[in-house]
Amino acid sequence: MRFSSSSPRPPGRLPLAGRYPAAVALSLLALSPYLILTTATALMEPRIMGDIGATAFQLQLAGGMSNAAYAFGAVAAADLVQRVARRRVYLVCEAGFVLSSVLVLAAPGAGPFTAGVVLQGLFTGMLLVAALPPLVTGHPVGRLRTTAAVISLGLFGMVAFGPLVGGLVGSLGGWRPLFAGIAALAATGLTIGALTFEGNEPPDRRAKFDRTAIPLALGTTVLPFFGVAWLTRGSFGDAAFLVPVVCGLICGVFLVGGQYRKARPLMPVRPISNTLPVVGTANAMLVGACFTSLLELTETYLIREAHCTPLRVGALLTPQIVGVFVAAVLFRKVMVTRWTPYLALSGTVSVAVAAGVLLTVSPANASVVVPFAALLLGFGAGAGVTPGLFLAGFSVPSAQIGPTFALVELLRSEAAFLVGPVLLHLALTTGLAQGFHLAVAITLVLLGAGALLLVCLYALGGARPEPPDLASWLSGSSTAYHSPALLAVVRGRWGGRAE
Template sequence: MRSSSPRSGFPSPRLFSRVPLAGRYPAAVALSLLALSPYLILTTATTLMKPQITREIGATPFELQLTSGMSNAAYAFGAVAAADLVQRVARRHLYLLCEAGFVVSSVLALSAPGIGLFATGVVLQGLCTGMLLVCALPPLVTGHPIGRLRTTAAVVSLGLFGMVAFGPLVGGLVGSLGGWRPLFAGLATLAAIGLTVGALAFEGNEPPAPRAKFDWLAIPLALGTTTLPFFGVAWLTRGSFSDPEFSVPVVCGLVCGVFLVGGQYKKTEPLMPVRPISNTLPVVGTLNAMLVGASFTTLLELTEAYLTREAHYTPLRVGTLVTPQIAGVFVAAVLFRRLMATRWTPYLALSGTLSVSIGAAVLLAVSTKNASALVPVAALFLGFGAGAGVTPGLFLAGFSVPSAQIGPTFALVELLRSEAAFLIGPVLLHLALTTGLAEGFHLAVVITLTVTVVGVLLLIVLYLLGGARPQPPDLESWLSGRSTAYHSPALLAGLRKP
């Protein structure tokens, strides 16, 4: 059985005494950022480095795209797998194992003479980081006094999207100046530092359910939900929308996702708390995170492709032009720190979606003549949108379940967000390339903008029909395990009233 006690997984005093920096908030922040940052930087840095990597290891574009897709799939799957493993394995042990695994996988990738070893290393990087997300973030959120929660919220925002926003600049530097192997060596070094900090600071705990059975429903379905669609979209690098190699894996993977969520909703003791987050606030927050994540990733990929292939900018110039997104993410993190404990969090999440829409509208006016002036403006709005839209949505879901379930909740939301973000982008990019970038870029941006605006309107309607009213979260009760922080009305509750 899975433990649902609010004190599940709390530090063991015996283990606590052996960890010299246990309970130190700065150390907890450091180990969380070091766990997530290396891979998240790589997710957006790779695009601008692809030509160089392709030449040096003799890979085809399809092989490199498949490697990237399977790595993203491994990240999403790893979060779900970790949610299962932390029931039986101490978080500290799993953290140290995954951080060491990231070091080894980085060494495999940087030393690879060909695509086989490189792909193995990069996919393992994604798997380890997905597991680290569930190992490292929940203790940072729930294991410190309530006064730290606002800062923690900002740290999570910077950790998730600040590093993603920093990736293109790193990729541009490497793509123009060379040195992708030293970059992987640097990532391995960061992970080694994270391993050291974790050994000194990560508190030990007794597993909450050491005899819990393997979830034969959730884990295989999560594997199919991630790997099948990501293979399908990677196929577009060498095929077309009409190929069964594209359509069959994507459809089968989405069906697996439906059965995964539906099965977890019906289970009395689910791995991931689907039923508790099926109310208005967490549903709106999760859908908002999915919408913003997908729009941001798609627009970034489209912009990089347009500037590289149509405007013929160097990778460094492209990375520099989109760098203002870092400032946008930072502003969003600061705002979330101020607003997290107030009733304004849903509005901040909505402002993120609106900001992404503004960024898309600016990109509609981009041409090869004015890209240097307009792309930084669009990047600023996109960065703010990503920071303000995703992390508040994540916390709207996390605060709607007991604090002991925040890890599985983060795993579920990240699975859904990753599914949306890394599926839609490659599809619209393929559409733009096959149409011709001069026209295809703007067509794909129009589609993304339309989906985002329609999505905003639907989320507002869903929020209003739920009868939700702005409310500050009850953080004290949530941290103590007495209740959830949000008491959200049921989905579409307004329509159910007599």
């Protein structure tokens, strides 16, 4: 399971085993190709629709089911790696991603295209759990800061890079060669992985398939993501929207509640139900949802209202990359200090300021306003989500970081890919000129209310900022954070009165 070793490579060991740069490349190449596509596809839609004869609904459904498969894949992999060596899971999923990319680029119609992008999402979600935990736990404690920055760049740097890629393809054509390039990147990752990723003994080969968590996770992702895709051809009052969304959210409640009550859960809900991980996870959900919503709204406004070309849209949003990079560098510095919760809050504030800036946008000033807002959005995503992910991950034993990442990514994806399409539909049906500003204002209210709630939860938990004990966490002897119980201050006072 571990990538690293300070001793010379023994006979028969993989050529790149134990080399940190190779492990970083392996992880980035596992996640980056798909994450680029999540924000690039929107600017390529007209060309894709024309080439494969797809409708707007079919393309939206393909994207929605792909996002659902990504979130579900993380949970499925958390179950699978209990019984199967991570190396085998990694190699199969990376090879599957290559083949699914080939299926997309060769797709003659909407059916094969949809199947390919859904499989891309599924395999990437599984790769998240197969590849990231060994990168985090398989190297000396001195590498953790760099690893955290790399994960931030991998998760959001590529997302921020997507609009530029999509703009180039949308203006110049060639979406099939793009998928060929994506397949080539994944093939490179497969090659590096075969030379780097060492095998491990699974924790429990006798572990049974989780018959409650996996079906509920499937319902939690597929049902609501189908519902929001329906908005492309329907309305908020349609049963095809309401029923799947409501049923999917109910599945999510039962999934989290069931995992909380289980003695041996697939995902560690109970350990991350304390103040720091709850605040970190909720912050990641809030920032992820609002970032995605504002990005989708801005892209649509620039194309339909400001009449920008896809290339110009991508260029105006490119400062996101700078913001993500700054956030990653800053997180690398503060991760070992007591300032991580404050960095997460600064990400929320940054996205809120970006929303405020976007309220002033018009076709006349878009070339000035949008790049500044994009810079704030990039910083907010990098500073708000990744620190939140690690606040949760460092609150459980290091052996459970994989299932923890799966749970946080499931919740974050659920929020991000549900709120965005709903607000976009609201903006379009209201009339984009006014609807855009209405949707942005709603996002700003969500951010303000959410930030206030998170600050209150942090204060009422009685948490005191302290640096994480990374050495104990990495050795498996303790968690890095010793978080107080949720609402510990209130519970203590009530308990005192009761006595």
